[in-house]
Amino acid sequence: MLDVRGLTVTLPTETVGITALDGISFDVKPGEVLGIVGESGAGKSIAGAAIIDLLVPPLKRTAGAITLAGERIDHLDAQAMRKVRGRRIGYVFQDPMTSLNPVLTVGRQLIDTMRAHLDITRGMARRKAAEWLDRVGLPNPRETLARYPHELSGGMRQRVVIALALCADPVLLIADEPTTALDVSVQAHILQLLRDLHEESGISMILITHDLGVVSKMADRVAVFYAGRVAEISTVTELFEDPRHPYAEGLLQATPRPSLTGRGHVIQQIPGVMPALGKIPGGCAFHPRCSRASEACRTRVPELREEGGRSYSCFHPIGGKAQ
Amino acid sequence: MLSYVSSRVLQTVAVLLVISFIAFLLVQNLGDPLAILLPPDATLAQRDALVRALHLNQPIVARFFSFVVDMLHGNFGISYRTQEPVAKLIAERFPATAELAFVSLLITIVIGIPAGVYCGVRPRSWMARAIMFTSIAGVTLPNFVVGVVLIAVFSVRLGWLPSFGRGATVNLGFWTTGLLTRSGWESIILPAIALSTFQVTFVIRLLRTQLMEVGRSEHIRFARARGLPDRRIWYVYAIKNTLLPVITIMGLQLGNIIAFSVVTENVFAWPGLGTLFLQSIQAADIPVIAVYLIFVGAVFMVINLAVELSYPLIDPRILKRTS
Amino acid sequence: MSMSGTVPRRSQRRPTRLWRSIRHASGPWIAAVILALLAAYAFVVPLFSVDPFSLAGMSILDSLLPPRWMAGGDPAHWLGTDDQGRDMVLALAYGLRTSISVGVLSVLIGLVVGGTLGLIAGFVGGWADTLIMRAADVQLAYPALLLAMIIDGVVRAIVGGQRSVFAAVTIVVISIGFAFWVQYARTIRSSVMVERDLDYVSAARISGRSEIGIVFLHILPNVMAPLFVIATINLGIAIITEATLSFLGIGIPLTYPSLGMLIRTGNNFLQSGDWWIAAWPCILLVIFVVAVNVVGDHLRDVFNPRLKGRG
Numbered sequence: 001m002l003d004v005r006g007l008t009v010t011l012p013t014e015t016v017g018i019t020a021l022d023g024i025s026f027d028v029k030p031g032e033v034l035g036i037v038g039e040s041g042a043g044k045s046i047a048g049a050a051i052i053d054l055l056v057p058p059l060k061r062t063a064g065a066i067t068l069a070g071e072r073i074d075h076l077d078a079q080a081m082r083k084v085r086g087r088r089i090g091y092v093f094q095d096p097m098t099s100l101n102p103v104l105t106v107g108r109q110l111i112d113t114m115r116a117h118l119d120i121t122r123g124m125a126r127r128k129a130a131e132w133l134d135r136v137g138l139p140n141p142r143e144t145l146a147r148y149p150h151e152l153s154g155g156m157r158q159r160v161v162i163a164l165a166l167c168a169d170p171v172l173l174i175a176d177e178p179t180t181a182l183d184v185s186v187q188a189h190i191l192q193l194l195r196d197l198h199e200e201s202g203i204s205m206i207l208i209t210h211d212l213g214v215v216s217k218m219a220d221r222v223a224v225f226y227a228g229r230v231a232e233i234s235t236v237t238e239l240f241e242d243p244r245h246p247y248a249e250g251l252l253q254a255t256p257r258p259s260l261t262g263r264g265h266v267i268q269q270i271p272g273v274m275p276a277l278g279k280i281p282g283g284c285a286f287h288p289r290c291s292r293a294s295e296a297c298r299t300r301v302p303e304l305r306e307e308g309g310r311s312y313s314c315f316h317p318i319g320g321k322a323q
Numbered sequence: 324m325l326s327y328v329s330s331r332v333l334q335t336v337a338v339l340l341v342i343s344f345i346a347f348l349l350v351q352n353l354g355d356p357l358a359i360l361l362p363p364d365a366t367l368a369q370r371d372a373l374v375r376a377l378h379l380n381q382p383i384v385a386r387f388f389s390f391v392v393d394m395l396h397g398n399f400g401i402s403y404r405t406q407e408p409v410a411k412l413i414a415e416r417f418p419a420t421a422e423l424a425f426v427s428l429l430i431t432i433v434i435g436i437p438a439g440v441y442c443g444v445r446p447r448s449w450m451a452r453a454i455m456f457t458s459i460a461g462v463t464l465p466n467f468v469v470g471v472v473l474i475a476v477f478s479v480r481l482g483w484l485p486s487f488g489r490g491a492t493v494n495l496g497f498w499t500t501g502l503l504t505r506s507g508w509e510s511i512i513l514p515a516i517a518l519s520t521f522q523v524t525f526v527i528r529l530l531r532t533q534l535m536e537v538g539r540s541e542h543i544r545f546a547r548a549r550g551l552p553d554r555r556i557w558y559v560y561a562i563k564n565t566l567l568p569v570i571t572i573m574g575l576q577l578g579n580i581i582a583f584s585v586v587t588e589n590v591f592a593w594p595g596l597g598t599l600f601l602q603s604i605q606a607a608d609i610p611v612i613a614v615y616l617i618f619v620g621a622v623f624m625v626i627n628l629a630v631e632l633s634y635p636l637i638d639p640r641i642l643k644r645t646s
Numbered sequence: 647m648s649m650s651g652t653v654p655r656r657s658q659r660r661p662t663r664l665w666r667s668i669r670h671a672s673g674p675w676i677a678a679v680i681l682a683l684l685a686a687y688a689f690v691v692p693l694f695s696v697d698p699f700s701l702a703g704m705s706i707l708d709s710l711l712p713p714r715w716m717a718g719g720d721p722a723h724w725l726g727t728d729d730q731g732r733d734m735v736l737a738l739a740y741g742l743r744t745s746i747s748v749g750v751l752s753v754l755i756g757l758v759v760g761g762t763l764g765l766i767a768g769f770v771g772g773w774a775d776t777l778i779m780r781a782a783d784v785q786l787a788y789p790a791l792l793l794a795m796i797i798d799g800v801v802r803a804i805v806g807g808q809r810s811v812f813a814a815v816t817i818v819v820i821s822i823g824f825a826f827w828v829q830y831a832r833t834i835r836s837s838v839m840v841e842r843d844l845d846y847v848s849a850a851r852i853s854g855r856s857e858i859g860i861v862f863l864h865i866l867p868n869v870m871a872p873l874f875v876i877a878t879i880n881l882g883i884a885i886i887t888e889a890t891l892s893f894l895g896i897g898i899p900l901t902y903p904s905l906g907m908l909i910r911t912g913n914n915f916l917q918s919g920d921w922w923i924a925a926w927p928c929i930l931l932v933i934f935v936v937a938v939n940v941v942g943d944h945l946r947d948v949f950n951p952r953l954k955g956r957g
Contacts, residue, residue, distance in 0.1 A: 054548055078553075086550030093548070098541040103563045103638055112559075113549045148639040164549055338784055353803040463936050465886045467893045468928050471909065475916050475924070486917075575786065582792040589894050604799035604896055612799045623787035 007064035035219030090165035096157035107145030155186035227285035346613035420595030427519035435526030443534025461524030470590030487592035674944035691739035698732035755823025760830025768838025790825035797821035
């Protein structure tokens with residue numbers, strides 16, 4: 001469905017360009033949910049925004065091929081890209097408090113979005129808008145159409161955001177931390193809604209989150225990001241049971257979770273912190289924090305290699321063959 | 324909401340009373356109206372009649388009360404300079420000022436708003452840079468210098484347009500208008516441009532700043548992510564969010580605009596309220612100055628109150644906050 | 647780390663960076679140098695010349711001479727002469743001197759009045775605060791120019807038509823200065839309200855400093871920077887306001903002319919084609935005010951980076 005190869009995003013400064021994403025590659029299969037996890041600053045959201053060419057300036061995509069359903073979308077002109085956004089790829093932003101236009105009604109925003117892409121009359125758009133509000137679980141959809149965002153709670157707003165992202169029937173949904181800004185009690189409901197919508201429509205999905213718990217419940221496969229690179233891409237079961245990359249393992253050990261096998265585990269922090277943009281060390285970005293690091297890790301960047309349906313970038317993987 | 328409106332209205336009335344009291348004190352304490360208004364050979368009876376007409380025989384609170392009542396009835400006192408009722412002087416000159424203000428407002432709307440939106444939407448284009456560069460002149464050039472330059476170029480050098488007066492006017496009974504004759508329109512062009520220079524450049528810079536700020540907001544980014552057309556994003560989604568600060572700041576500029584109208588009327592010998600005010604200052608004609616003081620305060624307060632009370636119509640969030 | 651993508655963009659950015667550095671780095675310096683040169687011109691030239699606005703300084707025979715490079719120009723009068731035969735180079739120096747003096751003095755008055763009221767409002771609080779801030783709200787309706795006009799008219803009524811030059815100048819200075827107090831008062835008040843509850847002020851209070859000592863030793867030094875910025879920006883407005891008043895004939899008398907007065911005089915000769923009498927003071931006024939504003943904007947950016955790029 002979506003194939004990303006060598007995606008590079010740069011932050012130009014007065015003197016040098018800082019690389020924010022360094023040749024990221026991953027793919028999303030039809031009907032699949034791909035989780036992207038990593039600490040904040042690892043480049044997860046940048047990757048999402050780069051796919052629909054909505055990076056916040058001065059961030060800029062400088063290399064990479066993005067293919068959606070067999071069609072390259074990384075070099076489209078503005079008009080063609082507009083028809084990809086919303087129509088082919090829906091996007092859910094992190095904070096429902098700021099992502100809705102405060103001075104327009106919910107209905108107006110839904111109707112405008114549908115009419116930007118679908119050839120329907122205002123009346124039809126209105127009916128479909130009410131249907132969408134019903135589908136995302138808002139009570140009294142007809143009245144809610146006339147509501148302004150500030151009249152809705154955070155959870156309700158995120159439901160509206162999801163309806164807005166899906167209302168033009170895209171084939172791929174990118175959800176960037178869709179529950180992070182919400183109350184814990186609401187988070188589960190929104191995740192349940194996303195899962196239901198996914199099962200109903202079979203839409204492909206990229207779920208960007210820092211929360212491994214969310215990933216374990218939602219995703220089929222997981223891409224682990226570290227310092228602007230992909231550390232490992234595996235199925236959820238593979239990752240949780242048998243991680244290859246030492247960072248992925250460290251991340252799992254640092255996360256309290258009900259173990260899939262029922263065994264409890266001791267929480268362990270990875271020593272050190274992830275390097276900030278522009279301060280990424282040479283070689284493998286993880287080597288200063290890695291107990292398995294060798295001379296090679298300090299001097300060469302390990303490539304993302306495929307092995308038995310999963311990929312990882314490490315010279316000394318856990319349990320796999322050495323590169 | 325109702326209590327909010329009434330308390331704001333009450334505050335405005337209170338402020339206007341304070342201004343009126345200052346004006347009242349000026350009229351009461353400066354100049355001897357009897358000496359100025361009575362002929363040297365006046366009889367005692369004439370003198371007493373005037374004392375009663377001016378309420379000079381009453382205590383100060385009562386006199387202030389009758390001052391306010393007189394004002395409300397359109398009885399503004401008698402000019403020391405021309406010995407005519409101030410109300411009559413104002414009625415004669417009001418149409419000239421109103422028409423000048425109307426035409427310059429028209430120029431502001433027709434030129435300022437589109438140019439401001441353009442500069443906010445495409446701040447990096449060469450056109451926007453050229454507009455911004457020119458607008459520096461509009462902000463820094465003193466109002467009277469603009470008028471002098473316009474006269475020097477278009478009246479003296481090119482001889483295209485008259486440099487003073489209103490041209491031929493048509494008396495409609497309650498209103499004398501210059502907008503029905505060719506010479507009237509020719510006469511109003513230069514002063515209207517001079518008066519609108521400040522407003523146009525101010526609107527351009529204000530709209531640009533506001534639009535650039537809204538353009539960075541998350542809800543505009545989300546609108547883009549949904550593939551809404553650029554036109555709709557800027558002209559509906561963004562502009563609606565800038566209306567509130569723009570009309571608020573414009574309302575607060577009203578005092579400046581009134582001051583500039585005095586200057587412009589003087590430069591072009593425009594027979595309006597500004598010219599009347601200036602003549603009254605030069606002649607220390609306190610009754611007219613006092614009325615002008617109240618008039619400017621009232622126009623400013625009432626318009627800004629109207630702006631504030633219209634907030635809920637523009638931004639649905641306000642109603643919730645104030646009630 | 648890949649840098650290949652950044653090279654072409656940097657070369658594209660060059661013109662804007664050049665422009666920005668001119669505007670933000672060298673611009674203020676150029677403006678400051680221009681200000682210094684103009685101030686020197688305004689205050690030094692009069693020391694070595696006969697006052698052109700005294701009887702001795704006029705020479706009717708030389709009246710209305712165009713600038714020296716034009717037909718009929720006199721080599722002795724670079725920028726021409728006015729209707730009374732005054733050399734424009736000299737007249738401009740005297741005019742600029744008046745404009746700068748009035749501008750600086752009125753800014754100082756605004757600073758003192760507004761500063762004092764702001765300190766009172768912030769420190770005393772309560773009814774004093776309410777009263778001062780309500781007065782500030784009311785005055786919002788009357789911008790500097792309008793207020794100066796009204797004050798001028800009122801003062802005329804009080805002192806009558808007979809006024810000395812000194813009185814006339816004082817009136818203008820006070821009426822412009824007074825129009826500015828609100829901004830200073832608000833700035834100082836909000837700073838005082840923030841500072842007075844900070845630990846170091848409490849510490850000073852506990853260690854037995856008087857309130858006045860606290861104000862001068864601890865609070866004023868902290869609000870000097872924003873006040874200085876506002877004062878610089880107001881200097882431009884004050885000079886324009888004074889020029890406007892003089893142009894309208896309610897400012898400084900002709901015997902002690904400012905740039906506005908020179909423009910007013912020159913305006914009468916525009917119709918007959920003697921453009922230079924109005925043009926030189928207009929140009930000088932604009933150059934001076936733009937230079938003041940450039941310096942003021944730069945100071946604002948330096949002292950308060952948060953406001954960068956606003957307005």
